[in-house]
Amino acid sequence: MEQLNILFVDDELHNLNAFKSAFRRDYIVHLADSASKAMEILAAESIQIIITDQRMPDVTGVEFLKKITPQYAHTLRMVLSGFSDSETITQAIKDKTVHHFINKPWDKQIIKSIIAKAFAN
Amino acid sequence: MKLFRCHFFGSPYHLLGLSLQVVLLILLLSNYTIAQNSDEKDSLPNDITRLKVFTNIKNLILCSILLLFSGVTLAQNIHTIDSLKKVLKTSISGTKRVDSYNSIAKLYRESDSIQVAHYTNKAIQLAKRVKYPKGISTAYVHLGWISLIKGNYKTSINSFQEALKIADSIQFKKGIADAHAFLGVVFTKKGEYAQALLHYERANIIHQEINDKEGLAYGYNNRGDIYRRKGEYPIALEHYQQSLKIFKKIKIQKGIAYNYFDIGHVFRIWGNHSKAIEYFQKSLTIGERTKDKRGIAGNYFQIGLIHQSQGNYSKALEMLKKSLRTRKEIGEKEGMAVTYNNIGDIHRMRGNFKKALEMYQKSLKIKIQIGDKGRIAVGYLSLGQLALSNKEIEVAKKYFTQALTLRQKLAQKDLVAEAKIFLGIAYYSQKSYKKAEKNLTQGISVAKHTNHISSVRNGAKYLSKLYEIIGKPQKALENHVLYKQMEDSLFNRKNTRQITQLQERYDAQKREDSLKQHNAHKLLQAQIKTQKANKKTAITIFGLISLGVLFIVLVFFYRLKQLNNQRLQSANKEIKAKSEIVKKQRDKLAQTLQKLQSSQTQLIQFEKMASLGQLTAGIAHEINNPVNFISSNVDSLRVNLQDILKVVDAYEQLTPDNTTQQLASIVALKQEVQYQDALDEMADLIQGIEDGSQRTTHIVKGLRLFTRLDEDVLKKVQIHENIDTTLMLLQNQYKHRIKIEKNYGDLPLIDGYPGKLNQVFMNLLVNAIQAIDNAGTIKISTGLEGYQQVQITIQDTGKGIPFHLQQQIFEPFFTTKEIGEGTGLGLSIVLGIIEKHQGKIEVESKQGQGTRFSITLPIEQINS
Structure with missing residues (x-):
């Protein structure tokens, strides 16, 4: 099976490093430390999965996903957060901007199984 | 005679008044008889004789009234003034009229300077006309007194000297002594103590000669003031106690109150605040009873100072403002100046420098106007401290030096010490440690000697800091210990608690007194009512002479009494029932209060939980981020290590025989396990773990600070x-x-x-x-x-x-x-x-x- 391209967005450098080392064996990992950087990567690469942190300097994770959803509707979109603080995430899941919500600290296996399930067919 | 009946009616003196009337009546009759007898002897025309008799009686009445009222306290002032004014309306002799004017002036002395001026002027004019120098002398003493209170020392001295000159010319002993005594007071206020003592000494000799107890008592008090101002507190205290003893013996309330006040003052300076407050409150009680506004204002002021030095600024401000109001009312300039200064101090302590400066300037203006050098020095000291707070150290030094020079001139030992200490503090904050050390050391040594605790405390505090900086730890420690000792004696818990208790006790007493007064007033009204009723009944009985009618009346009264009894009983029942209701209401209130208190505790707890809730959201996020990469990185490290170990294993299987083949498979293995990637990221992963754990430690440490919400220990x-x-x-x-x-x-x-x-x-x-x-x-x-x-x-x-x-x-x-x-x-x-x-x-x-x-x-x- 061809490896999936995954884009991980987080403003915290340590999280980017951690994500890459955790998932580089299973996917082709692309990293972005801001929403704008993420847009560039989305334009340049063919990305199947987007995982973003909720709390970021310029826009929140949900806002970022809302913006790109029309253009990249086929992607699998997930939001990561340290604290399930908002109704916005629940709302975003309802209107299918976000497919999954994951709490920090993440469980590698859960993320992998979500992806596996989504791309089973 | 009707005039006097009105006057005595219903007053506690009314018995005395009645007996007086009897005496007067007898005198009138005997006088009249004498006159009639002399009529025969000297054959004077009848109407002139009658006039003479009449004048004699007038004089007699006047004398009796003056005699009667000399023993009455000042509370009766208004009463006395009224009757004196009535006397003035009658045709009395010129000299007696002058005496009356002077008496009225004296009674107004503590409360209304305009009235004093009015009556003394009348007295002087009339006394000059009827050639009555004694009256002029006395009037000048009163005039001098009001100038003294208003701080016009020059005018005051002139008046007293005029009084002295006149009294001297007619050898009016008491007048001479009093004038000297008052001159002493003015010179004391001007800070010219030697001059003041000279006057006191002269007054003392004459007072002894004529055995004037009151004069002697005031003499002790006055000299006590000088010693207090010079910082010789034990001697001052002795004088005050001596004065108090005499005043108590001759029962002059005003004098007793003044000495309580002065003794309290000394204790305040010694830092014995609870004792000081006790004396001030005693003095205040008398002051309020005798309506001595000057005394009341003084006591409020001193109590305010105590609160101020205990740091209870709002209470202090309340007291000082009370004092200021009264002092403004009676135009007591000196007191106003002092009060402004202290209100300024409080604003300064609270950091409101603008307001402080305004108050200090107001104060200094008055002080300069009245020429009170001692207090001008205090003003400079305050301005200096303000400048120090504003970090204008040169300005501060200028003010402190001015205060110091002035106090040295006035020979105010302990106050010189105080100024020196402040100057030392100014040098200290300029880092001129040598000059600071010199001033502080000198100041402390003198202040210690005079037991001026707050100065010692202040000085020791900075000297200790100074020695620490210039590297003399032993001396630093010594001074720190001294500072702590002084602080303890000023602010120990017991002291503070006692002050609060005393204040409460005083307030309670005052409430009780006003209640008593209210009740007494009601009782008096009831008495008047009964008296009126009695009169009516008497007239009725007088009208109905017949026995039968009397019998009916008796029956009627009997029935009335029965009816009254019944009414009383039902009233009693009603009261009982009402008190039952009140009791129930009280219990209910107590319950409500308890409920309220418990809800209050709950609410405060709730607020704490709310702020904790705000925290949790933040903390969860802040902690979960580092925990995320720590745990992920640890996992990655483990996986990476496994991969690296695979490669290491492959290397170990390397033998001289299989080198080429094995190396090829190692290259393939490295490719497979992404060996280079694993090596490259190791440093980052470890760095992440390090940073993450540091961050969580930091947060937990912060949390620990927050869990101390309830801790009640000063740190x-x-x-x-x-x-x-x-x-x-x-x-x-x-x-x-x-x-x-x-x-x-x-x-x-x-x-x-x-x-x-x-x-x-x-x-x-x-x-x-x-x-x-x-x-x-x-x-x-x-x-x-x-x-x-x-x-x-x-x-x-x-x-x-x-x-x-x-x-x-x-x-x-x-x-x-x-x-x-x-x-x-x-x-x-x-x-x-x-x-x-x-x-x-x-x-x-x-x-x-x-x-x-x-x-x-x-x-x-x-x-x-």
């Missing part, structure tokens, strides 16, 4: 650390949205309750964050506020508080949030915490522009 607090911790915990609420500008000054550690202060910063910062809708800035500035306080301001660029709500924000339950979102207790708890720290909090806000909270906290907590 040394580093304010910046507390603010930073709070900011860190709130990061998730402002990060990327709000810019935090820190402008931290150089702050010392301050005394405080760290957990409680965190709660303050948490509340204010959360408010600031929530006030900013999108992007904005929060400015946090800290700095020293004078010598004894620090100031923290938190300023946001948020939506601001509407002007009409600014007054309410510190009130409990006031909230602009939706129901259930906030308790409305946040800022009221903040205020409570700040007050517990003896600090203050102020808010400035403009709608649409932002809000600024300024907190001022004392560096040292006294009083606890």
Whole structure:
């Protein structure tokens, strides 16, 4: 099976490093430390999965996903957060901007199984 | 005779009045008889004789009244003045008229200077016309007195000297002595003590000669004042006690009150505040009873000073303002000046320098106007301290030096010491340690000698710091111990508690007294009513002479009594029932109070939980981030290590025989396990773990500060650390949205309750964050506020508080949030915490522009 391209967005450098080392064996990992950087990567690469942190300097994770959803509707979109603080995430899941919500600290296996399930067919 | 009946009716003296009337009647008759007899002998025309008799009687009446009232306390002043005025309406002799004018003037002396001037002028004019020098002399004494109170010392001296000259010319002994005594008082106030003592000595000799007890008593008190002003407190105290003893013996309340006051003053200087307050309250009680406004104002002032030195500024201000009001009312310039000065001190302590300067200037203006050198020195000292607080050290030094020079000139030992110590402090803050050491050491040594505790304390405090800086730890320690000793004696808990208790006891006594007075008044009214009723009955009985009618009346009265009894009984029942109801209501109130108290505790607890809730969201986020990469990195490290070990294994299987083949498979293996990637990222992974664990440690440490919410022990607090911790915990609420500008000054550690202060910063910062809708800035500035306080301001660029709500924000339950979102207790708890720290909090806000909270906290907590 061809490896999936995954884009991980987080403003915290340590999280980017951690994500890459955790998932580089299973996917082709692309990293972005801001929403704008993420847009560039989305334009340049063919990305199947987007995982973003909720709390970021310029826009929140949900806002970022809302913006790109029309253009990249086929992607699998997930939001990561340290604290399930908002109704916005629940709302975003309802209107299918976000497919999954994951709490920090993440469980590698859960993320992998979500992806596996989504791309089973 | 009707005139006198009216006068005595219903007064406690009315028995005396009655007997007086009898005596007068007898005298009138006998006089008349004598006159009739002499009529025969001298054959004077009848109407002239009658006139003479009439005048004699008038004089007699006047004398009797004067005699009667000489023993009555000042509470009867108005009463006495009224009757004296009535006497003046009758045709009495010129000299008697002068005496009456003078008597009225004397009675107005403590309360109304305009009246004094009015009556003395009348007395002087008339006395000159009827050639009655004694009357002129006495009038001049009264005139001198009102100038003295108003601080016109020059005019005052002139008046007393005039009085002295006249009294001397007619050998009016008491007049000479009194004039000397008053001259002594003026010179004392001017700070010319030697001159004053000379006058007192002369007065003393004459008072002894004519055995004037009152004069002698005042003499002791006056000399006591000089010793007190010179800092020789034990001798002063002895004099006051001697004076008190005599006044008690001759039962002159005013004198007793003045000595209580002066003794209290000495104890206050010695730092024995509870004893001082006890004396002031005794004096105040008498002052209020005798309506001596000057005395009352003085006592309020002194009590205010005690509260001030205990750091109870609001109570002190209340007392001082009370004193100032009264002093303004009676135009007591000297007292006004002193009070302004102390109100200024309080504003200075509270950090309100502008207001302080205004008060000091008002004070100094009056002092210069009245030429009171001693007090001018005090004014300079205050201005110096203000300059010091403003960091204008050169200006401060100038003022301190001026005060010092003036006090040296006045030979005020302990006050010279005080000025020296302040000068030393100024040098200290300029880092001129040599000069500072010299001034402080000299000052302390003198202040120790005169037992001027607050000066010793102040001096020792700075000398200790100084020695620490110049590296003499032994001496630093010695002075620190001295400082602590003095502080303990000034502020020990027992002392403070006693003061509060005394204040409470006094207030309770006062309430009781006013209740008694009220009851007495009612009783009197009842008596008058009964008397009127009795009169009516008598007339009725007189009208109905017949026995039968009398019988009917008796029956009627009998029935009336029965009816009354019945009424009484039913009234009793009613009272019983009512008191039952009152009792029930009281119990109910007690219950309600208890309920309220428990809800209050619950609410405060709730507010704490609310602020904890705010925290949890932040903390969860802040902790979960590092925990995320720590745990992920550890996992990655493990996997990487496995991969690397595979490669290592492959290397170990390397033998001379299989080199080429094995190396090829190792290359393939490296490719397979992404060997280079694993090696490359190891450093990053470890770095992540390190940073993450450091960050969590930091947060947990911060949390520990917050769990101290209930801790009730004073600690040394580093304010910046507390603010930073709070900011860190709130990061998730402002990060990327709000810019935090820190402008931290150089702050010392301050005394405080760290957990409680965190709660303050948490509340204010959360408010600031929530006030900013999108992007904005929060400015946090800290700095020293004078010598004894620090100031923290938190300023946001948020939506601001509407002007009409600014007054309410510190009130409990006031909230602009939706129901259930906030308790409305946040800022009221903040205020409570700040007050517990003896600090203050102020808010400035403009709608649409932002809000600024300024907190001022004392560096040292006294009083606890």
